[in-house]
Amino acid sequence: MEENKTKQKYALVTGGSRGIGRAVCIQLAKDLDYSLLINYNGNREAAQQTLKEVKANGGKGEIIQFDVTDAEAVNKAFDLWHEANKNAIIEVIINNAGITKDGLFMWMKPEDWHNVIDTSLNGFYNVTNALIQKLLVNKYGRVINMVSVSGLKGTAGQVNYSAAKGAVIGATKALAQEVAKRNITVNAVAPGFIKSDMTAALDEKELKKMIxxxxxxxxxxxxxxVSFLASSRASYITGEVININGGIYS
Known part of the structure; x- marks a missing residue:
């Protein structure tokens, strides 16, 4: 236990280079004493900008590149990181990476189905599975999965995204029960319409009438x-799906 106190503690945010992921990194830097591990897949410049903003807000961290859908790449990236950071532990895992490929189901291409599920669901598995054993040994941890209102009520034109996020919700509840005795919480955050790159093309004026x-x-x-759930203050909240959608959920 003594050795644990001297370890450098990290919070990993997948898809941390933009949008909600970036905002989460900055908030964690403000609120909690974690170094940020900012994951990105393709946009290194955006990830560097997130890191810059983390530092500007009094935080510290580094960027790490891997595609969450590629299990081999994920494991390799973490193996190299752990090798280079022997006195560090990733205590918080925020599975934020996700994509949308919207369209009516009858015209949905196989790749649009598989890519969305690969990123959200298999991405959750690849990243969390690679790190969960270390959390169990550590006897402390936080896993936070970004899901969506679509995963709870279903959204027309988003059968693939609704399926992916609904599956992550089920996984969240199950994993929470497996690891709770080791002081590890597993929760999901389900945003509604949030201003970001992902919602930029939506008709905000029209849609806000239903919010x-x-x-x-x-x-x-x-x-x-997310910052609250990642903190020690949320230690008795686990297996939950917390909506943040301005009252839209029905």
Whole structure:
């Protein structure tokens, strides 16, 4: 236990280079004493910008490149990272990486089905499975999965995304029960319409009519919730799906 106190503690955010992922990295830097491990797949420049903003807010961290859908690449990246950081532990895993390929199911191409599920569901497996054993040995950890209102109520034109996020919700609840005795919590955060690259093409004026709060949410609002769940203050919350959607959930 003594050795654990001297370890450098990290929080990993997949898809941390932009949008909600970036906002989460910045909020964690402000609120918690973790070094940030900012994952990106293709946009190194955006990841560097996130790191810059983390440092500007008094935090510290580094970037790490891998595609969450590629199990071999994920394991290799973590093996190399652990080799170079022997006195460090990743205590917080935030599975934020996700993509959308919207379209009506009858016209959905196989690749649009598989790519969306690969990123959200298999990405959750590849990253969490690679690190969960270390959390169990550590006897402390936080796993936070970014899901969606689509995974709870289903959204027309998003059968693939709804399926992927719904599956992660089920996995969240099951894994929470497996690891709770080791002081590891596993929760999901389900945003509704949040201003980001992913929602930029949507008709905000029209859509906000169906949101009781009458507006899209801000990435920072989601980040505040994630930061709380990543903290020791949320130690008795596990297996939960927390909605953050301005009252839209029905």
């Amino acid at each position: 009781p709060a009458n507006r899209f949410g801000e990435a920072e609002e989601v980040a505040n919730l």
